[in-house]
Amino acid sequence: MKSDQFSSHDFERHEHAERGHGGRRGRLFESGKMKLLVLHLIAQQPKHGYEIIKEISDLVGGGYSPSAGTIYPTLSWLEDMGFVQAHMTEGDRKQYHITEAGNTHLQSQNDQVKHLLERLETRREIHGNDQLLDIHRAMENLKTALRLKLKNNDFDSEQVRQIAEKIDQAAVEIGRL
Known part of the structure; x- marks a missing residue:
């Protein structure tokens, strides 16, 4: 085909x-x-x-x-x-x-x-890399927290904006390290 x-x-x-x-x-x-x-x-x-x-x-x-x-x-x-x-x-x-x-x-x-x-x-x-285990654990924790929050659907558009803002801020701070 x-x-x-x-x-x-x-x-x-x-x-x-x-x-x-x-x-x-x-x-x-x-x-x-x-x-x-x-x-x-x-x-x-x-x-x-x-x-x-x-x-x-x-x-x-x-x-x-x-x-x-x-x-x-x-x-x-x-x-x-x-x-x-x-x-x-x-x-x-x-x-x-x-x-x-x-x-x-x-x-x-x-x-x-x-x-x-x-x-x-x-x-x-x-x-x-065993030295990166803490980073991997933290990434998995963030994904789990987001999944649980999204699954429960108990948030409004302001909370969505706040969550996105916090993730963006963390990304900027990590990029500056």
Whole structure:
């Protein structure tokens, strides 16, 4: 199926499936980023689904591992779009290879891929550096406090403005350190 034939409903349904384990704690991968990462990994070398799961887990660090329920629909989508092709290998396992259309798409998204890889490297460094554990804990506390506040819906527009202002002030102060 060509990209112009893919309905917006199909795209949105796949975007929802893309959230994987990261969706419970907030979205690690923004819309479409998992597809780009998987395509990037396949472009480096043809891979089986399990190898992709392992490489993403290593790239992200911090105990994150995408589920098979995230990776295999992503691979199917990439295949439907003509960006990858599956070849059967010994043991009847599929190995995914990038196509010319996939390379073209990946090149057109080069800046996004670079940004995503930098973001994942920063995340991995934070999770892997014991000296940064307090920062990581504080970041998680802030996310949890915001999630709880937003979930309860017990705030007005003035409180929203105040919360945003406090976060902006903290960002400025951190940037000055």
